[in-house]
Amino acid sequence: SHDSGARDNLVFEGLSSSIDQSLLMIGTEEALFQDDRTSTPTYNSTIRIMLYKDLKPFKEFAYSLEKVPSISVAGLTVGETGLSDLLMIDNKTFYSIERSYLPLAKKTIVRIFKNTITDDTTDVSGMENLKKAKFKTVDKELVANLEEFLPQLQKDFQTIDNIEGITFGPQLKNGHGTLIMVSDNNFNKKQRTQFLAFEIIP
Numbered sequence: 001s002h003d004s005g006a007r008d009n010l011v012f013e014g015l016s017s018s019i020d021q022s023l024l025m026i027g028t029e030e031a032l033f034q035d036d037r038t039s040t041p042t043y044n045s046t047i048r049i050m051l052y053k054d055l056k057p058f059k060e061f062a063y064s065l066e067k068v069p070s071i072s073v074a075g076l077t078v079g080e081t082g083l084s085d086l087l088m089i090d091n092k093t094f095y096s097i098e099r100s101y102l103p104l105a106k107k108t109i110v111r112i113f114k115n116t117i118t119d120d121t122t123d124v125s126g127m128e129n130l131k132k133a134k135f136k137t138v139d140k141e142l143v144a145n146l147e148e149f150l151p152q153l154q155k156d157f158q159t160i161d162n163i164e165g166i167t168f169g170p171q172l173k174n175g176h177g178t179l180i181m182v183s184d185n186n187f188n189k190k191q192r193t194q195f196l197a198f199e200i201i202p
Helices: 146-152
Strands: 012-017 023-028 046-053 056-064 080-088 093-102 107-116 139-145 163-168 178-183 195-199
Touching: 012 093, 023 080, 093 163, 107 146, 107 163, 139 146
Parallel strands: 012 080, 080 163
Antiparallel strands: 012 023, 023 046, 046 056, 080 093, 093 107, 107 139, 163 178, 178 195
C-alpha cells in the first residue's frame, strides 16, 4: 500500500506562468497519498498548488477540491473530481478548472473558479503531510459551471467534453478580456476536441 507520493495519473495536470514569466504555478490533479484521500460525493480532498520563482521551488499552498457531483444512476453515485488546469491572473490570483467525470451518468461537469492567495493563506511547503496539519487554503469563488452554457452550444453538440486547458484570448472591442478553453479527446472516437470562448465581464 502507498503512504506517500502521487496517485497514478493524478499528479501534475495544471500549469501556468505569471505575465512577467517570473513565477510558475503547478497543481496536482488530486491529493498526494500523505496529504488526503480523494474527493467523493460527501468529501472535499485537499491538493497542493506549487509556486516556482525563477524556476526554483518558492511556496506551496493547499487548495480544496469540490466534492464529486451527486448525480445518482440506479441508486449509485460514481465519479471523480480533479484539478485539470490553472491560469494565473497575477501573482496573487488565478483561475482553476475542476473537471468531474461521472461514468454511470456518461457526463462531464466542468467548473471555473477564481482563487486568491491572501496574507492568511498558509505556505505548506514545509509540511510533509497535511492530514493532521492546521492550515488555511486559498480562497476560491465559483465563476461558472459550464452546464449553464449548454443551450448556447451548437445544436447536436450540446455536451461538455473533457476540458483540460485554459488561456487568455484576445481583447474584445468593448475592452473586455476573453477566456479560451479546450478539451482533450483522449484519441477516443466518441469524444471530440472542443474549443469554448468566453467573455470576461468585469
